[in-house]
Amino acid sequence: MSVLVVIPARYASSRYPGKPLVPLRGSGGVARSLIERSWLAARAVSGVDRVVVATDDDRIRAAGEGFGAEVVMTSSDCVNGTERCAEAHAALGGGFDIVVNLQGDAPLTPHWFIEDLVAELRAAPDAGLATPVLRCDGAALNGFLADRKAGRVGGTTAVFGADHGALYFSKEVIPFTSRPYDDAEETPVFHHVGVYAYRPDALAAYPGWTVGPLEQLEGLEQLRFLENGRKVLCVEVEARGRQFWELNNPEDVPRLERMMAEIGLD
Structure with missing residues (x-):
């Protein structure tokens, strides 16, 4: 069974605008954006055939392509991650047996x-x-x-x-x-x-x-x-x-960075 992982990401978050591009420092002091860390988490999953970032924002597209991700552009009309995953799967021509939604704010x-x-x-x-x-x-x-x-x-x-x-x-x-x-x-x-x-x-x-x-x-x-x-x-x-935590608010950044340090995530 073929497996697609979609990472839905939008820039215009009401609680934290620009959240996918927020830098997070790992255990070695390396700063990577939230969306890159989510992409790396998806790539660490065994048995996955393809990983894509799905967004409606050119800034996220540019960032994703900059670190080597495949990016699928989706409509700004998507009201949640499930709708964005559905649109991304259709844009890729379908054909996968299972589609996974790994939310772009949950890199741990x-x-x-x-x-x-x-x-x-x-x-x-x-x-x-x-x-x-x-x-x-x-x-x-x-x-x-x-x-x-x-x-x-x-x-x-x-x-x-x-x-x-x-x-x-x-x-x-x-x-x-x-x-x-x-x-x-x-x-x-x-x-x-x-x-x-x-x-x-x-x-x-x-x-x-x-x-x-x-x-x-x-x-x-x-x-x-x-x-x-x-x-x-x-x-x-x-x-x-x-430990794992989602990045929902600016005050969550140091919490996630502490968790990354604890597990030795660079």
């Missing part, structure tokens, strides 16, 4: 998350896409609950059935749990990690579906699949002691 995504996604999607012909979930320990859950108590939106959580088909994703903490957990204790809450592996038919159908009320309320693109009856496979992954 462990390669085994994506490898596990692809393997599980291959084994589940009834699923339109697969996405990773990570069981929260008490420290992570308590952090999510503290965020919500303070009026902040923390991580996205997921609930799924016995077949690991997603039932719902939310920026609230689900399922409800009434008791406190020790920091190292296993909890029933799963953190959703924003990486997706799609079957081409589900991906191609996605832009034609109307944005439903759940997607609109939660601001979560994957809910459009559930609202249109497509099975979303939740794949439980293991962090293996690895």
Whole structure:
């Protein structure tokens, strides 16, 4: 099965304009842009046939081509990464068996998350896409609950059935749990990690579906699949002691640089 990794990237982020071009220094002091580090992360995944950056901005295109990436220009009308992946796959002429969306602000995504996604999607012909979930320990859950108590939106959580088909994703903490957990204790809450592996038919159908009320309320693109009856496979992954974080705000830069230093990422 051929695998395409698409890295959607846009310049006009409302929270952090120009984010894909922000430099991040690795353990050796080398500064590389966020989009280059995301591209390098994609290239470290085994079993991938092609990696492309998908953007609507000439500055990102120039940067990507400058470090050797293949860049696909997409429309500025794409409202999220899934729509941009669908457009990029179509622009390449299709033909891939699995399309992976590695978001351009998540360069520390462990390669085994994506490898596990692809393997599980291959084994589940009834699923339109697969996405990773990570069981929260008490420290992570308590952090999510503290965020919500303070009026902040923390991580996205997921609930799924016995077949690991997603039932719902939310920026609230689900399922409800009434008791406190020790920091190292296993909890029933799963953190959703924003990486997706799609079957081409589900991906191609996605832009034609109307944005439903759940997607609109939660601001979560994957809910459009559930609202249109497509099975979303939740794949439980293991962090293996690895820290990872998305770059959402300027204050996240030093956090990511510390994490890169800890794992010796140049």
